[in-house]
Amino acid sequence: MRLTAHLLAACVLGALVLAPPGAAAQTGTPAAAVLVVRAAALIDGTSAGPRRNVDVLIRGERIAEVYAAGSRPLPAGARLIDLGGATLLPGLIDCHTHVFLQGEVPSAGGYDVQLLKFPASYRAVRAALAARRALEQGFTTIRDVETEGAGYGDVGIKQAINEGYIPGPRMFVVTRAISSTGGYNLEGYAPEIVVPKGAQIVDGPVEARKAAREQLDHGADWIKVYMTHRSWVDSSGALVSQPTLTVEELKAIVDEAHGWRRKVACHAYNGVGLQRALDGGCDSIEHGLDITDAQIAQMVRQGTWLVPTLAVYYYDPEPADTPEGQRDRARVALHGVSFRKALRAGVKIAFGTDVGGFVWSDPIAQEFAREVEFGMTPMQAIQSATSKAAELLDERGQLGVIAPGAYADLAAVAGDPLKDIGELKNVSFVMKNGVVFRNTGAGGN
Numbered sequence: 170m171r172l173t174a175h176l177l178a179a180c181v182l183g184a185l186v187l188a189p190p191g192a193a194a195q196t197g198t199p200a201a202a203v204l205v206v207r208a209a210a211l212i213d214g215t216s217a218g219p220r221r222n223v224d225v226l227i228r229g230e231r232i233a234e235v236y237a238a239g240s241r242p243l244p245a246g247a248r249l250i251d252l253g254g255a256t257l258l259p260g261l262i263d264c265h266t267h268v269f270l271q272g273e274v275p276s277a278g279g280y281d282v283q284l285l286k287f288p289a290s291y292r293a294v295r296a297a298l299a300a301r302r303a304l305e306q307g308f309t310t311i312r313d314v315e316t317e318g319a320g321y322g323d324v325g326i327k328q329a330i331n332e333g334y335i336p337g338p339r340m341f342v343v344t345r346a347i348s349s350t351g352g353y354n355l356e357g358y359a360p361e362i363v364v365p366k367g368a369q370i371v372d373g374p375v376e377a378r379k380a381a382r383e384q385l386d387h388g389a390d391w392i393k394v395y396m397t398h399r400s401w402v403d404s405s406g407a408l409v410s411q412p413t414l415t416v417e418e419l420k421a422i423v424d425e426a427h428g429w430r431r432k433v434a435c436h437a438y439n440g441v442g443l444q445r446a447l448d449g450g451c452d453s454i455e456h457g458l459d460i461t462d463a464q465i466a467q468m469v470r471q472g473t474w475l476v477p478t479l480a481v482y483y484y485d486p487e488p489a490d491t492p493e494g495q496r497d498r499a500r501v502a503l504h505g506v507s508f509r510k511a512l513r514a515g516v517k518i519a520f521g522t523d524v525g526g527f528v529w530s531d532p533i534a535q536e537f538a539r540e541v542e543f544g545m546t547p548m549q550a551i552q553s554a555t556s557k558a559a560e561l562l563d564e565r566g567q568l569g570v571i572a573p574g575a576y577a578d579l580a581a582v583a584g585d586p587l588k589d590i591g592e593l594k595n596v597s598f599v600m601k602n603g604v605v606f607r608n609t610g611a612g613g614n
């Protein structure tokens with residue numbers, strides 16, 4: 170079965186097609202094939218500028234060679250995929266996604282209804298569709314940072330993708346995530362009623378380490394912790410965030426994860442919680458809305474990554490004359506300043522969006538324009554979602570780069586994303602693992 174644009178559109182509208190085992194490998198070229206992908210421009214993920222008129226030779230699931238277009242005869246049995254005037258890039262990487270969230274539309278029950286009323290099977294089906302949406306948009310790898318009450322559901326989605334039952338990106342999963350009592354939803358219910366929580370709740374270093382062990386045992390590739398929870402604007406107009414885990418609790422988690430050669434992603438907005446995240450040894454700060462100069466210096470010193478997720482905070486602000494509205498506006502105002510300071514200081518920045526926090530039908534690539542707005546060059550923004558993201562994932566040279574030996578994960582756009590970064594919202598060609606998933610460009614075959 171070859172996936173046409175029409176069929177993809179039908180899937181997006183809800184008619185999920187469940188393929189038989191291994192069918193994903195049959196939707197394009199068999200994985201063992203020899204392919205040459207030709208394009209007028211190549212952004213390889215690491216070089217300072219693009220290359221013109223290239224052929225990318227692919228053998229099986231990996232890139233074999235990159236050379237000037239037509240400078241060598243087509244290898245025997247190879248198929249040429251000529252993308253014409255398109256710009257070819259490494260498959261994109263989103264380091265902060267939630268396939269088990271669907272935009273939390275307040276009129277449809279918001280966050281709580283998902284945990285209280287939706288069957289696990291319903292959430293899993295929608296997560297599978299979200300994974301497909303990522304791949305359609307050229308995101309061939311995601312780090313999915315917690316299931317929001319859906320337990321170890323991400324491990325199953327990843328397994329189904331890897332076994333070819335459903336299409337989707339490579340997934341690095343964190344499973345349940347960890348926070349403290351009073352540190353995560355659901356909340357606001359009568360104290361007599363026990364409600365489910367969107368994260369695993371721990372108190373004390375012993376419980377913290379045990380939760381990390383459980384999650385690693387059940388398939389977590391990363392550990393995700395919450396270091397801040399509620400936030401508000403105080404009487405002086407400053408953004409304040411409630412801290413959650415202590416340094417001792419976080420150190421137990423980080424020590425356990427690092428022992429397994431895994432890393433820890435820390436949700437942290439600012440203040441005490443962000444400071445504890447850095448002192449406790451977090452590998453990546455998620456969001457980092459309001460980072461002080463001293464904290465930025467500490468991030469540089471410790472090699473801590475920033476995964477900023479800029480665009481999501483522009484969604485649905487509360488009315489300006491409410492406390493929540495003031496909070497929403499403070500978040501946006503501070504975030505851009507922090508991002509600029511971090512960029513200037515040389516903090517390592519990887520692309521992340523929090524998609525799922527907004528609906529999967531919106532473009533994931535809207536984040537690139539925010540990165541550029543706050544000081545990145547278009548090439549820096551592209552590298553944040555390719556070679557830099559791969560470095561965060563300990564996949565340097567394997568993912569996020571078009572070079573010999575790397576996995577053949579590719580995306581292409583019709584125009585020049587270095588002139589208009591918005592081009593990345595219209596990916597016309599997607600290959601994962603040497604298999605064409607999508608090719609809607611006029612120049613393709």
Ligand SMILES: [Zn+2]
Nearest residue numbers: 265267314523
């Ligand atoms: Zn998130």
